[in-house]
Amino acid sequence: MSERVLMKGNEAIGEAAIRAGCLYYFGYPITPQSEIPEYMAKQLPQRGGVYLQAESEVAAVNMVYGAAACGVRSMTSSSSPGFSLKQEGISYIAAAELPCLLVNVQRGGPGLGTIQPGQADYFQATKGGGHGDYRLLVLAPNSVQEMFDLTILGFELADKYRIPALLLADGALGQMMEAVSLEVSLQAKPEKQWAVTGRRGRVEPNVVKTLCFDQDTLEEHNRSLQRKYKLLEQQEVRYEELYTEDAELILVAYGISARLARSAVMQARAKGLRVGLFRPITLFPFPEEALFQLTAKNTQAFLVVELSSGQMIEDVERVTRRQKPVHFHGRTGGNIPTVDEIYDQIVQIMNKGGN
Template sequence: MSEKILLKGNEAICEAAILAGCRYYFGYPITPQSEIPEVMAKKLPTVGGVYLQAESEISAINMLYGAAAVGVRAMTSSSSPGFSLKQEGISYIAAASLPCLLVNVQRGGPGLGTIQPGQADYFQATKGGGHGDYRLLVLAPNSVQEIFDLTVEGFDLADKYRIPVLILADGALGQMMEAVSTEVKPALQVEKPWAITGRNGRKDTNVINTLSFDNDASEQTNRDLQAKYAAVKQQETRCEEFYTDDAELVLVAYGITSRIAKSAVDKARAQGYKVGLVRPITLWPFPSAELLRVAQTAKAFLVTELSTGQMIEDVELAIRCQKPVHFYGRTGGNMPTTDELYQEILKIVAEGGK
């Protein structure tokens, strides 16, 4: 059995990134993710890496663009309002097909909001927060161990598909402490002939640029990106299911909220109610096929998240509006309790799922 160590979620991201081969971090402190730049500032220099606190989030994302362009493993992190400032640069990185890791430890909003947990950045993360037709592969952990594991895997996925990958966590996961196994498999080794590292025997020097004055060439770039995203959808969609085989009411929740939802489902099951849970692990690509399958036997769905209801649309689209979709959420940094969700379950069951 591997040895485990006690880590905060934010600390686990740092440990995982370094073990995955990340040697360049560019960021700016903002609660509740400030431990990430703090730990990276201490640890990266000890492994020959570079930590650079940029003068702003905008600077940080463009520094990441430059590091990714030379083929090294690099990352940035922020929290909701800081992550908003990075959107233009993220669009450039996606357009340039550059692999890197992004981390958003969400806080309550809108605006400066609160430093407490939130999940209201779902639209921004899954629909492309910047301009243009691009996507991020969005991973949503629900434990400190999964934060660690998905951070390691995020770098591999970024290299495999040449895309930016986003770890979408929240303030609760970033600050909570749990025992973590830090064993990792060898990093995925990918040739990067596109990287800006000099000619290295090639006739021409590599150039990475997202501006085009050729309409047909620009359209082909978009087609290439969409083909890449189609491959990601086919191969990387992930979710976890609990008690869905006979469930008449199915909860849908991700991240920290999924743990509360699982407790509510367990409580309902103990009382004889046929309730289940689908937990998306990839928010994009969304597990639409899995939800559509569950919808063939379920009578209704209950979406719960720390927002006013952003994931509802994806659930409705996934099940093709065949069944009612209810919602229960908390905002402003507040989190639902197990009993709150249980009472919501009882109310929906009493109404026959309507």
């Protein structure tokens, strides 16, 4: 029987990171993710790693740059305004093709906003929040168990593709407590021939940098990055479907919103309404083909549910090519929609024949 422990979502991230072989954590406290640095401060030094509270979010992300360049598993975490401060360093890490794990436990904004949950960092996460043409591998959990599992997956995919992976959670999941299976089956870590480790028998030492004055060389580097992102789109798309085979209305949601949407779908099904749920697990690569295929079935319309004014809905509209109506229900300011709210939206849309 696998080991199961009652944990907060933030604590599950910390425990998963340690079990995944993370040796260095650099961070800075900010609600609602502060349990991650607290957990790492207590546990990581006792289990062979190093915890360092940086003087700022900017310093923390650049410390991750240095540790990742040396080939060790490292991570940082923050929440929305703090994560925004990391964007320049994240662009550098992406440009240098350094594997690491980034965690954003989102809160309501813009600005300092609130300490309550939000999902308005979707654009920042999926479109490249810093400067330049780069993307992150973005994983969106919707349970404490997935906070644990996707943390481990994030480290492994980061190493496999030499890309920074982002776990995009929210304050509700971070503070939620659920039973978690701590069973881990790790893949073999790839050998990092590129790491900055001194000569070690090489004629020249490895160098990690992002500055390039030759425009043709930089252009080829950008093309190489885009080829990597295309490969991710071919090989690493993850999503979940519920009752989509016969659904006339399909809800699209991720994270905590997907849990609420799922309950609303079950309530609608109990009333005889043909409603389904499509949940992206990878926000980049976005599960475009799977979602587009649903437009050819019985689906008459889509309903996107987010804790924002509407961000993922733009990807849903783009992917479905507006062949079917795409409706939206969002809450902001730290408010979370109730299941009954979402169910009422379902009924209104179904009564109008999807229009």
